[in-house]
Amino acid sequence: MGREVQRIGQFAREGRHGSRRGLPLVSRLQKKRNNIMKTQFHRFSAAAVGAVALLVLQGCSSYVSKGITDDGKATEVVFPNIDNDAWLKEGTFPNLDNLRAVAPGVTKDQLYDLLGRPHFREGLAGPREWDYIFHFRKAGGGVTTCQYKAIFDKDYKAQTFHWLPAGCGDVLAARPIPVVERQAAAGLAAPRRTTLGADGLFRFDGRSLADLLPEGRRKLDGLASDIKGSVTSVQSIKLTGHTDRLGSSTYNEALSLARANTVRDYLIQAGVPAQTMQVQGKGESEPKVQCAQTRRVELIDCLAPNRRVEIEVFAER
Incomplete structure (x- = not known):
């Protein structure tokens, strides 16, 4: 392509690019040069696209499990380094x-x-x-x-x-020893239980600190004050989240645990020692009421007692 460009330059210097004899040759050379440049550009673009596609397929990492199927299984599980x-x-x-x-x-x-x-x-x-x-x-x-x-x-x-x-x-x-069993073996009194309705604590479907309602914050402030007042005898605090049966069991387990964690975080901010608290979520597995209403609004109201966070405070006898 370099010699062809030189010939175009030679015709231009000799003034032939305006003659009848020179113009067709210059046009042909320019057209050929453009075609060569287009071919090179397309090859470069294809190579670049291929490289990006390879990175995407590899996930920019040196490991990818082999044969991942639509249902989430792999023929060969590969762990990263x-x-x-x-x-x-x-x-x-x-x-x-x-x-x-x-x-x-x-x-x-x-x-x-x-x-x-x-x-x-x-x-x-x-x-x-x-x-x-x-x-x-x-x-x-x-x-x-x-x-x-x-x-x-x-x-x-x-x-x-x-x-x-x-x-x-x-x-x-491994089955963890239930808190009640551990406390009984340690000679501690029966736990003091407090149940807070989730509807009074959180906005609808909420789970974070930002979702706590003003009334819910006041209840948690009161609970934190009671716990701190007897902090010398408090050995542990168990927080358990519960939901109603609406929604999938997987979603409800995650929701109940997230709400219990939020209550724990709020109590920590209020001054309750973090090391005393244990958290779990039980989803819909332990309902307090059973409801058969067909209208969704009525069913949600009936199931309210199941949406809750239970707090058990274990103290010395």
């Missing part, structure tokens, strides 16, 4: 109750509420897997480090969950 791929290499100590609340069908938002954002660079275009680094304290001392993976279906709902090493999942199967 912590040193190369993790942005949070130190990992976290997860809340075991939150981990137990994870079940097939949870959305990315719900998983974020329960476990936080994934600890690895997960890609650009709708990644179908999230990875975490979790630490668990051993009974005899020391710490076990595990990797945890959730794989999503085509609708981005987590369906399968994997551990590395595989035995790490046993920590969820």
